[in-house]
Amino acid sequence: MTECTVRLASSSRSVSANLRISPIRFSPLCRSLPLTSASIIGKSLFCSLSHRRISVLSTNSTKSQFRTKSSMAETVTGKSKGKVEVFDSEEELAVSLAKYTADLSEKFCKERGSFSVVVSGGSLVKSLRKLVEPPYIDSIDWSKWHVLWVDERVVPKDHPDSNYLLAYDAFLSKIPIPSGNVYAINDALSAEGAADDYETCLRHLVKSKIVDISDATGFPKFDVMLLGMGPDGHVASLFPGHPLVHEKEKWVAFIKESPKPPPERITFTFPVINSSANIALVVAGAGKADLVHKSLGDSESSDLLPVQMVSPEGELVWFLDKAAASKL
Numbered sequence: 001m002t003e004c005t006v007r008l009a010s011s012s013r014s015v016s017a018n019l020r021i022s023p024i025r026f027s028p029l030c031r032s033l034p035l036t037s038a039s040i041i042g043k044s045l046f047c048s049l050s051h052r053r054i055s056v057l058s059t060n061s062t063k064s065q066f067r068t069k070s071s072m073a074e075t076v077t078g079k080s081k082g083k084v085e086v087f088d089s090e091e092e093l094a095v096s097l098a099k100y101t102a103d104l105s106e107k108f109c110k111e112r113g114s115f116s117v118v119v120s121g122g123s124l125v126k127s128l129r130k131l132v133e134p135p136y137i138d139s140i141d142w143s144k145w146h147v148l149w150v151d152e153r154v155v156p157k158d159h160p161d162s163n164y165l166l167a168y169d170a171f172l173s174k175i176p177i178p179s180g181n182v183y184a185i186n187d188a189l190s191a192e193g194a195a196d197d198y199e200t201c202l203r204h205l206v207k208s209k210i211v212d213i214s215d216a217t218g219f220p221k222f223d224v225m226l227l228g229m230g231p232d233g234h235v236a237s238l239f240p241g242h243p244l245v246h247e248k249e250k251w252v253a254f255i256k257e258s259p260k261p262p263p264e265r266i267t268f269t270f271p272v273i274n275s276s277a278n279i280a281l282v283v284a285g286a287g288k289a290d291l292v293h294k295s296l297g298d299s300e301s302s303d304l305l306p307v308q309m310v311s312p313e314g315e316l317v318w319f320l321d322k323a324a325a326s327k328l
């Protein structure tokens with residue numbers, strides 16, 4: 001069964017259509033700084049908003065592309081599994097991303113009593129700014145959040161390249177999250193040591209049921225991963241053409257020759273990323289339009305970009321601004 005959701009989003013209203021076709025609370029090993037410092041078969045499809053015509057640009061059994069013609073908000077592309085939302089501006093994207101995250105927080109806090117959140121570095125972090133503004137700053141139960149990084153640069157936590165520092169400055173310092181629920185890497189270790197240490201930390205979190213485990217894969221199953229995409233199609237620190245993209249055993253790996261500086265990093269592997277209950281891929285700016293087009297287009301190539309290998313057990317949602325979606 002192949003499923004995809006096409007959602008038309010705008011500041012004033014939105015509509016979505018589901019299309020189906022057949023065929024340890026705190027491990028001492030994890031160091032935190034105190035928080036002070038569709039494929040559809042057919043020719044065209046009309047959504048319930050009658051003026052918005054979504055044209056099927058291409059079809060095959062697993063992937064299709066759609067395009068809307070609308071002056072306000074634009075969507076859309078469909079993939080074998082996923083949802084693509086396109087916003088008029090990065091500002092609107094950020095508003096929707098905050099709602100998405102807050103809604104998941106509410107759901108998982110209710111269901112599991114906690115919420116495991118994984119973030120990347122890069123521009124994604126800025127797009128999380130609306131989470132620390134009303135109404136979410138007051139409505140989210142931050143005490144139940146557990147925050148980890150999908151990848152981290154092996155630098156001191158107060159170094160300008162640190163993903164921890166980026167997230168700390170942008171939102172962790174602004175929310176009442178217990179410092180023990182923020183799992184930064186041990187920056188006193190080598191890249192290899194930091195990766196092992198982070199995996200041990202993750203194993204403790206799974207054992208103490210703070211992080212779920214996937215019955216299907218046996219890998220950790222995070223409630224949500226909020227990820228960016230690099231201009232070369234990398235996600236986390238999994239770069240095109242690097243053997244780490246094929247890692248099948250490790251939960252956390254290290255890289256010492258990252259093409260994007262700084263060179264030494266640790267990263268979650270694809271089995272962990274793809275066991276997630278939810279993944280948001282957040283991409284903004286015209287500079288990534290070609291890559292977005294390539295990623296969401298039909299690809300017969302066996303040489304997939306890392307971003308094309310993102311395929312979670314749960315739901316994948318792309319958050320794009322109009323500029324990033326301009327070549328769809």
Ligand SMILES: O=C(O)[C@H](O)[C@@H](O)[C@H](O)[C@H](O)COP(=O)(O)O
Nearest residue numbers: 120121122123228229230235236
């Ligand atoms: O540590 C990192 O480098 C990031 O985690 C990385 O995976 C990032 O998310 C992408 O490179 C996108 O970054 P931009 O959105 O800034 O291009």
